[in-house]
Structure formats: C-alpha cells, structure tokens
Amino acid sequence: MFDIVPPSAIREGRATDAYFDRTLTTLTDADVDPHVVAEVTADQFPTGNFELFTGVEDAAELLSDRPIDVDALPEGQLFDGGPVMRIEGRYTEFARLETALLGFLSHASGIATNALHARRVAPDSQLLSFGARHVHPSMAAVVERGALVAGFDGFSHVAAGELLGKEASGTMPHALVLCFGAGEQEAAWTAFDSAVGEDVPRIALCDTFSDETDEVLRAAEAIDLDGVRIDTPSSRRGDFRHIAREVRWRLDADGFEDVDLFLSGGIEPTDLRALRDVADGFGVGGYVSNADPIDFALDIVEIDGEPIAKRGKLSGEKDVYRTEEGGHRVRPASDSGTGEPLLEPLIRDGEIVREFDIDEATERALADAERVGFGTGD
Incomplete structure (x- = not known):
C-alpha cells in the first residue's frame, strides 16, 4: 500500500480538514443550512502579477453530481486578482470539499504558471517536462x-501520458551508458539504435565518461543521430554556455549541422535566457514540478442573497474581465463590466456543462500570455 488518499475518499469529501466535519455536525444539529455564494480567490485586487489557471477539470469532477452551480475561468486563462471560481448552493453541499478543491487548483496552477514563465523565456526552443521524479507519483x-497547458512540447512520464492521451518523450539515461561500462559508449548508443522503434528519436546522452565534445562526436560517428543531450552535473559544469557553444561548433565543423543539441539538468529561466541561442531544446525539471502552489482561498461572499464576508475579504458576488489593453478587472456582479467576461459556466445543478481539451487550453494560455504581456520582465 502507498500513502495515497484514494479517489473515493476525495470524491466523498473525506479528504478534508477536520474542522469541516465539525462544522457540518454543528450546522446539522442547529438546523442551519443557508444558500450561499462562495468564491475562490488568490488576491482580492489585481497586483500586476498574472498567474495561470489550471486544475479545473479535476475540480469539476469533485463538485459534480451535487445540487450546486459553479462558474470558473476556463483552463489556460491567466488571472490577476478576483474570483477564479464561484460556487452557489446550500453550504452543506460542498463544505467538506473545500480542502480537496483548493488542493486541485492551487498545486496545478502553480506548476502551470512556472511552466509558462519557462515557455515565455524560450519561445522558440523545444521544451520537455522532466520533473515528475521530484513529486509524489500520484x-x-x-x-x-x-x-x-503552458506550451511545453512534451513530457517524460509514461503513466501520465496514458492518462492524458499523450505520448511520453525520452531516450536514454546515464544508467544505460554505465551498464555497458567505461569506454563502451559506442556499444550503448548502437544497442539503443538497434533496440528501440523507428519512431523514437535518436538522441544520445553524451557526457557520461569523458569530455562532452568528445562523446558527442563519437556518438555522431556511431549512429545516425537526431540530436545529442548534455546533462553535465553542476559540480563539473563550469561555463555551461561555453560547453554548449563548443559542442555546437564541433558538430557543425565536422558536418553534423542537422544534429540538434539539447540541454538538461537544473534548468531554470535564467539558464534558458543564457542558453536559448546555442541549444535547440531543454529538459526542464524541478523548476516546473517544484513550483510553489498558488495560495487560493475559498470564502463565502453572500448568504441568502445578502452580501457578507469576513474582514479583509470583499463581500458580494463578483465578475472578472479582460480589458482591451490586456488588463484584469474585478467588478461587482451587479455592475456591467468593461471588457471580456472571463467566468464561464462549469456546473449547472450538479451537471458538468463544459468540455476540456488540453490543446485548446494551451492555445488560450499562449494567446492570453501575449495579450497581458506575461513574463516580459523575465
């Protein structure tokens, strides 16, 4: 058995904080169950720092089949203050779901936001997500x-690909080369070339035993390469840009201009900025997978049609808009906002009324990032 809360516990509301159980006990005992409007927000007002909204499909599955209505931003929408989701119904219908709901939205949106930073820094590079090893397998x-959703070109995790309907990417680790022994890099590369399907790119890992340039040229001579990957550890890396430039120079000088160069190993936006002109692609790991969750909170803002909120929160139902200038505007729902309204129906009387498509979410994220100038200061 693994330390994994099963989907049934999440769906049934048992993946909750204890005080929600006690709240329900108290409300039931007192025969109190108001009709409420609750909103999920990170910031009450725009701060100038946009973030990317994801996790909405899991949230919809969690909230469905209950007599509530839910509106939410579409997946891949950028936001800056105000509600990203609005829930309306009897409070007891969703009270125990708050913990899981915020977890679905907070973690996913933090990951996607960091991934979008990377994508915007290196818009013309191939980016692969290599960070699944840094998080719990679930x-x-x-x-x-x-x-x-943030625009990466691929990822490495096989089971995730099966779940998402996308094929995982990746060729070889250092372990493969090590298994053939020191000095036998050619044997490892040629064995790989013989064993894997024709649809798998021939990208050789070239920094296991000797100088990167030496191994790159040996690999290019040994098999018909699509590319090479350099994953030199930081303790031996020195000037990584100089290494990459030297590798590229030697490949071109020896007639291997069509062999692409990929870099990996602790890559962050500062590295992407410094290396994007000397490499064709990057494996980005911990910067994406280890992103801080977005600090979402769920708050009641209306009870039985009357605005109400705890101190520090804005009472009353609100809408959010994208202005023509690319701004984010938060207004009371009773006002007619200026700009494009962003909250859309997600659930009506327990039924999910929206379809989810990763490719559409990606298009939305990249277009909205351009519109709001996301990451222009990176």
Missing part, C-alpha cells in the same frame, strides 16, 4: 498537464 499527471 502528482505526475498534474505536472505534465500543467506543462502542456
């Missing part, structure tokens, strides 16, 4: 979906 599909 989180792998969340990581890979967030990377895809």
Whole structure:
C-alpha cells in the first residue's frame, strides 16, 4: 500500500480538514443550512502579477453530481486578482470539499504558471517536462498537464501520458551508458539504435565518461543521430554556455549541422535566457514540478442573497474581465463590466456543462500570455 488518499475518499469529501466535519455536525444539529455564494480567490485586487489557471477539470469532477452551480475561468486563462471560481448552493453541499478543491487548483496552477514563465523565456526552443521524479507519483499527471497547458512540447512520464492521451518523450539515461561500462559508449548508443522503434528519436546522452565534445562526436560517428543531450552535473559544469557553444561548433565543423543539441539538468529561466541561442531544446525539471502552489482561498461572499464576508475579504458576488489593453478587472456582479467576461459556466445543478481539451487550453494560455504581456520582465 502507498500513502495515497484514494479517489473515493476525495470524491466523498473525506479528504478534508477536520474542522469541516465539525462544522457540518454543528450546522446539522442547529438546523442551519443557508444558500450561499462562495468564491475562490488568490488576491482580492489585481497586483500586476498574472498567474495561470489550471486544475479545473479535476475540480469539476469533485463538485459534480451535487445540487450546486459553479462558474470558473476556463483552463489556460491567466488571472490577476478576483474570483477564479464561484460556487452557489446550500453550504452543506460542498463544505467538506473545500480542502480537496483548493488542493486541485492551487498545486496545478502553480506548476502551470512556472511552466509558462519557462515557455515565455524560450519561445522558440523545444521544451520537455522532466520533473515528475521530484513529486509524489500520484502528482505526475498534474505536472505534465500543467506543462502542456503552458506550451511545453512534451513530457517524460509514461503513466501520465496514458492518462492524458499523450505520448511520453525520452531516450536514454546515464544508467544505460554505465551498464555497458567505461569506454563502451559506442556499444550503448548502437544497442539503443538497434533496440528501440523507428519512431523514437535518436538522441544520445553524451557526457557520461569523458569530455562532452568528445562523446558527442563519437556518438555522431556511431549512429545516425537526431540530436545529442548534455546533462553535465553542476559540480563539473563550469561555463555551461561555453560547453554548449563548443559542442555546437564541433558538430557543425565536422558536418553534423542537422544534429540538434539539447540541454538538461537544473534548468531554470535564467539558464534558458543564457542558453536559448546555442541549444535547440531543454529538459526542464524541478523548476516546473517544484513550483510553489498558488495560495487560493475559498470564502463565502453572500448568504441568502445578502452580501457578507469576513474582514479583509470583499463581500458580494463578483465578475472578472479582460480589458482591451490586456488588463484584469474585478467588478461587482451587479455592475456591467468593461471588457471580456472571463467566468464561464462549469456546473449547472450538479451537471458538468463544459468540455476540456488540453490543446485548446494551451492555445488560450499562449494567446492570453501575449495579450497581458506575461513574463516580459523575465
């Protein structure tokens, strides 16, 4: 058995904080169950720092089949303050779901936001998500979906690919080369070339035993390469940009101009900025998978039609809009906002009324990032 809360516990509301159980006990005992409007927000007002909304499909599955209505931003929408989701119904119908709901939205949106930072820094590079090894295995599909929504070209995790309907990418680890022994790199590369299907790119890992340039050229001579990957550990890396430039120079000089160069190993936006002109692609791991969750909270803002809120929160139902200038506007729902309204129906009387498509979410994220100028200061 693994330390994994099963889907049944999440769906049934048992993946909750204890005080919600006690709240329900108290409300039931007192025969109190108001009709409420509750909103999920990170910031009450725009701060100038946009974030990317994901996790909405899991949230919809959690909230469905209950007599409530839910509106939410579409997956791949950027936001800056105000509600990303609005729930209306009897409070007891969804009270125990708050813990899981915020977890679905907070973690996924943090991952996708960091992935979008990486994508915007290196818009013309091939980016692959390599970070599933840094998180609990049950989180792998969340990581890979967030990377895809942010515009990554692929990911490494096999089971996540099966769940998302996408094929995982990847060729060889250092372990493969090590298994053939020191000095036998050619044997490892040629064995790989013979064993794997024709649809698998021939990308050789070239920094296991000797100098990167030496191994790259040996690999290019040994098999018909699509590319090479350099994953030199930071303790031996030195000037990584100089290494990459030297590798590229030697490949071109020896007639291997068509062999692509991929870099991996602790890659962050600062590295992408410094290396994007000397490499064709990158494996990005911990920067995406280890992203801080977005600090979402769920708050009641209306009871039985009357605005109400705890101190520090804005009472009353609200809407959010994208202005023509690319701004984010938060207004009371009773006002007619200026701009494009962003909250859309998600659930009506317990039924999910929206379809989910990762490719459409990606298009939305990249277009909205351009519109709001996301990451222009990176």
